[in-house]
Amino acid sequence: MAKSYPLGDVSQLGIGIGIENAVRVAIPIPIAISNDGFTLNLDFNCSFIGLMMTNVDIPYARTHLQAEIPDENLMGVFSGGVQRAEDEPSQSERVKLAMEAPTGSPPLEELVKNKHNMVVITSDHTRPVPSRTIMPLILEEARQGNPEIEITILVATGFHRATTRAELVDKLGLEIVENENIVVHDSRNASELVRLDDLPSGGELWLNRLAVETDLLIAEGFIEPHFFAGFSGGRKSVLPGVAGASTVLANHCAEFISSPQACTGSLENNPIHRDMIFAAEQVNLAYIVNVVIDADKRVVKAFAGHFEAAHLAGCRFLGELVGIEVPAADIVITSNGGYPLDQNIYQAVKGMTAAEAAVKKGGVIIMVAACNDGHGGLSFYTHMAVADSPAAVLEKVAGIPRNQTLPDQWEFQILARILNRNTVIMVTDQCDAQMIKQMHMQHAVNLDEALGMAFELQGQSATVTVIPDGVSVIVKKR
Numbered sequence: 100m101a102k103s104y105p106l107g108d109v110s111q112l113g114i115g116i117g118i119e120n121a122v123r124v125a126i127p128i129p130i131a132i133s134n135d136g137f138t139l140n141l142d143f144n145c146s147f148i149g150l151m152m153t154n155v156d157i158p159y160a161r162t163h164l165q166a167e168i169p170d171e172n173l174m175g176v177f178s179g180g181v182q183r184a185e186d187e188p189s190q191s192e193r194v195k196l197a198m199e200a201p202t203g204s205p206p207l208e209e210l211v212k213n214k215h216n217m218v219v220i221t222s223d224h225t226r227p228v229p230s231r232t233i234m235p236l237i238l239e240e241a242r243q244g245n246p247e248i249e250i251t252i253l254v255a256t257g258f259h260r261a262t263t264r265a266e267l268v269d270k271l272g273l274e275i276v277e278n279e280n281i282v283v284h285d286s287r288n289a290s291e292l293v294r295l296d297d298l299p300s301g302g303e304l305w306l307n308r309l310a311v312e313t314d315l316l317i318a319e320g321f322i323e324p325h326f327f328a329g330f331s332g333g334r335k336s337v338l339p340g341v342a343g344a345s346t347v348l349a350n351h352c353a354e355f356i357s358s359p360q361a362c363t364g365s366l367e368n369n370p371i372h373r374d375m376i377f378a379a380e381q382v383n384l385a386y387i388v389n390v391v392i393d394a395d396k397r398v399v400k401a402f403a404g405h406f407e408a409a410h411l412a413g414c415r416f417l418g419e420l421v422g423i424e425v426p427a428a429d430i431v432i433t434s435n436g437g438y439p440l441d442q443n444i445y446q447a448v449k450g451m452t453a454a455e456a457a458v459k460k461g462g463v464i465i466m467v468a469a470c471n472d473g474h475g476g477l478s479f480y481t482h483m484a485v486a487d488s489p490a491a492v493l494e495k496v497a498g499i500p501r502n503q504t505l506p507d508q509w510e511f512q513i514l515a516r517i518l519n520r521n522t523v524i525m526v527t528d529q530c531d532a533q534m535i536k537q538m539h540m541q542h543a544v545n546l547d548e549a550l551g552m553a554f555e556l557q558g559q560s561a562t563v564t565v566i567p568d569g570v571s572v573i574v575k576k577r
Contacts, residue, residue, distance in 0.1 A: 255340025302349025333410025445475025
């Protein structure tokens with residue numbers, strides 16, 4: 100083809116080419132400038148191959164972040180098999196069906212008979228349990244069976260900070276917050292704790308006095324893959340939920356965290372799970388309502404009944420849906436599933452472990468998490484920030500005895516393990532970039548910036564795998 104260009108003080112021109120389903124690019128064309136005329140006729144032939152792109156959508160806070168990845172780099176987008184909950188039956192009806200046919204226990208309406216009081220353990224602000232759906236049904240059935248029963252809702256903060264009133268309203272609804280007796284567990288307040296028999300691991304078992312002394316103890320929660328307890332839900336409402344700080348530390352010791360059985364989706368021979376089961380038995384956890392939720396935090400299926408039998412049924416159901424085989428890649432993009440699980444760096448480590456299972460050694464993990472609440476634990480932050488390297492953190496942790504576990508040790512142990520093998524780029528515009536860097540990670544304000552950094556580290560031909568929600572899957576490297 101022939102084009103006519105005005106002469107100017109340039110040595111090359113850019114020809115813009117648009118191709119359907121491809122990126123728009125500019126191809127530089129060298130030319131020679133002539134002084135004996137006003138125009139230059141340029142004839143050239145050009146062949147072009149369009150670069151196909153795939154748009155990816157990653158949960159972030161209460162919204163999503165998007166990026167385009169070249170198809171020639173992308174190895175796939177991998178999500179669990181939990182489908183979006185249908186409108187019918189409703190979420191409430193799904194929970195009711197489970198409560199009407201409990202697994203391994205009588206219905207709640209029968210359990211409350213002849214009981215003076217009852218404690219309902221509920222998860223804290225860091226867990227996306229649909230309590231606005233579950234809790235009213237629990238309260239209604241309990242009072243149908245025993246109108247006079249005194250009910251306390253105990254918020255299972257574990258080793259986390261206290262849940263605020265605003266967060267309780269967001270979680271439970273204003274009516275319940277204003278009309279029910281709600282107590283927020285404090286793992287560090289010795290006056291609120293009672294000691295029971297020692298854990299199988301040898302650690303002291305301290306639990307919230309309200310949970311120990313109540314006539315009937317039940318719990319609500321949700322089941323998801325958990326990066327060292329195997330699955331969340333069930334017995335975790337007790338340990339770490341309403342346990343004393345020293346008990347949580349003993350259960351989360353370096354030895355157990357390093358166990359090959361203490362990993363996502365694993366319950367059998369898991370020493371952390373074993374301690375948790377023991378704690379729930381000691382305090383007579385009589386009944387649970389646990390749910391499996393979709394990406395929109397809607398109830399897909401509910402499980403009610405005996406804390407172990409109902410929980411195992413839920414774990415089997417979920418495990419069949421969320422196990423995914425993922426090819427090893429140079430770059431893995433993932434998230435913590437958005438709010439509320441991505442509020443801090445502490446929680447974001449969970450999603451990182453999914454990427455850890457799929458990224459090549461020396462590769463890059465791009466972690467999308469708002470972290471608007473900061474690091475999430477002072478000990479967690481400090482031990483990472485003061486260390487010369489992730490390897491130094493691991494060396495220190497290896498020398499800490501089981502009964503001397505430090506606060507947040509399990510979290511900085513796992514983060515150091517990941518960083519000792521891979522680069523982590525934290526994507527957020529709501530968290531202090533300097534703090535992220537002090538913890539031996541890199542920072543990007545958006546996905547495009549993070550991808551640019553990752554390709555610079557790994558090369559333009561680097562392979563990319565996307566796991567949109569790292570906490571909702573069990574990754575098996577292909």
